[in-house]
Amino acid sequence: MTNVEVELDCQVLVNALRSPEADLAWEGILFREIRTFAQLNFNRINFSFAPRACNHLAHALAAFGARRQIIQEVWSEDLPNDVNVRSASNLAGPG
Known part of the structure; x- marks a missing residue:
């Protein structure tokens, strides 16, 4: 699995995972760790919004x-x- 599409039903979380802008929030370390893990383990990963x-x-x-x-x-x-x-x-x- 090298190309991954992750659909989330929370637009705020999608935005936080797509951009480093939320990294200064208290949970920012988690967003950075997820992005780092994704970059190290997949050729391409995309976080997108899908309605609940x-x-x-x-x-x-x-x-x-x-x-x-x-x-x-x-x-x-x-x-x-x-x-x-x-x-x-x-x-x-x-x-």
């Missing part, structure tokens, strides 16, 4: 993973229903 309505699939996957309580797993079966429904609606686009 766009992250239903990510939420469903995180909730599914939290319920599983397994450290490492290869997922070879079909998607769980709650994830499958969100995945289909995510592919369909807004509507």
Whole structure:
């Protein structure tokens, strides 16, 4: 993975990660560390804003993973229903 797109639902955080202007804030060290990590580990990384309505699939996957309580797993079966429904609606686009 050398080119990464990170979508966040907080425009303030996107702005802080894209520019050093927020580095003087009390949490500025975190923004600098994230940018440094990204520069050292990826050829290209882009932080962009996506409305909260766009992250239903990510939420469903995180909730599914939290319920599983397994450290490492290869997922070879079909998607769980709650994830499958969100995945289909995510592919369909807004509507």
